[in-house]
Amino acid sequence: MKKLIAPALVALSLTAPAHAMDLTELTDAERAQFRAEVRAYLMENPEVIMEAVNQLQARQAEAQAQADFTLVSDNxxxxxxxxxxxxxxxxxxxxxxxxxxxxxxxxxxxxxxxxxxxxxxxxxxxxxxxxxxxxxxxxxxxxxxxxxxxxxxxxxxxxxxxxxxxxxxxxxxxxxxxxxxxxxxxxxxxxxxxxxxxxxxxxxxxxxxxxxxxxxxxxxxxxxxxxxxxxxxxxxxxxxxxxxxxx
Incomplete structure (x- = not known):
């Protein structure tokens, strides 16, 4: 399992759909190792956090704009x-x-x-x-x-x-x-x-x-x-x- 938890896999896990990796199937030791790998990856690549935040904000802004468009149209x-x-x-x-x-x-x-x-x-x-x-x-x-x-x-x-x-x-x-x-x-x-x-x-x-x-x-x-x-x-x-x- 250790070989599978590489930085590329960690990065994939941050953006993949929930069903793509089932953490419930990991042992306690594997889960602890996975968390350590995620933390290490983020500490080495903090820009990933900002990329995710920016993406979330963009999606929220798009959703708000669509909701506002509907409100104007309906009223x-x-x-x-x-x-x-x-x-x-x-x-x-x-x-x-x-x-x-x-x-x-x-x-x-x-x-x-x-x-x-x-x-x-x-x-x-x-x-x-x-x-x-x-x-x-x-x-x-x-x-x-x-x-x-x-x-x-x-x-x-x-x-x-x-x-x-x-x-x-x-x-x-x-x-x-x-x-x-x-x-x-x-x-x-x-x-x-x-x-x-x-x-x-x-x-x-x-x-x-x-x-x-x-x-x-x-x-x-x-x-x-x-x-x-x-x-x-x-x-x-x-x-x-x-x-x-x-x-």
Whole structure:
């Protein structure tokens, strides 16, 4: 048996299917020797461990990507045509990007200018905003205010408020929101009255339920056509993905 347990056999045993070598048929002495050979081989060739780890990570990433593709496909109507989320950019664009965001999220703020650059520079992107306040009470208040603005004053006013909130670094309070509304000549009182309405609550709850279905646990999260992109992505990377999808 000793002659069979050579480095080549050890290497084969690390990658072979479970049925290829039945260790239960070894004696205790043979099993101990086998373990010693495996340890010695790995100590002499530690790169094998990293190769195995990299292979595992690649397989896991591929499985996650396939699972995400299925999630997007199964929930396409709620993602791309829910009837209430803001749709900007070019509504007739050949590519759709959806962003789940939170106004208190630092990475959302970091991504904001880069997403704007991508959407405005391309000119053929349909851009959808999903309000997902998950970072505390101020996040919720900000989202309620933005959604209420959309309902009361329309999409153009919503976009102005959305952009301002994405750039705002102070505390979100009734006073600061009132000033923001006044700066755009909006009816602050009407918007604040609408904030706690069932209509606003329903939109937030539906988006939150969709995020849970899509297994979204953080912001920003993007959907680019058929793919879920979890987390912040710099402009160059988003543009490269966009160009790849266009072929």
């Amino acid at each position: 396409a109507a709620a993602i791309f045509d829910d009837g209430y989320s803001y749709v900007g950019g070019n509504p007739e664009g050949d590519m759709t990007i959806v962003e789940f965001m939170d106004y208190r999220c630092g990475y959302c703020k970091k991504a904001f200018s880069e997403v704007e650059k991508l959407v405005n520079g391309d000119g053929n992107i349909r851009f959808i905003v999903k309000e997902l306040p998950i970072l505390g009470e101020q996040s919720m208040v900000a989202s309620r205010f933005a959604i209420a603005t959309k309902i009361v004053a329309g999409d153009e006013a919503y976009k102005s408020v959305h952009d301002a909130l994405m750039s705002f670094n102070g505390d979100i309070t009734p006073t600061s929101l009132g000033r923001l509304a006044n700066s755009f000549d909006l009816d602050a009182e009407a918007i604040q009255e609408k904030m706690d309405s069932a209509e606003v609550t329903a939109e937030i709850e539906k988006t939150r339920a969709l995020a849970q279905t899509l297994q979204i646990s953080g912001t920003p999260t993007f959907v680019m056509q058929d793919e879920l992109l979890r987390g912040y992505l710099p402009y160059d990377q988003m543009k490269a993905i966009l160009e790849e999808k266009r072929g």
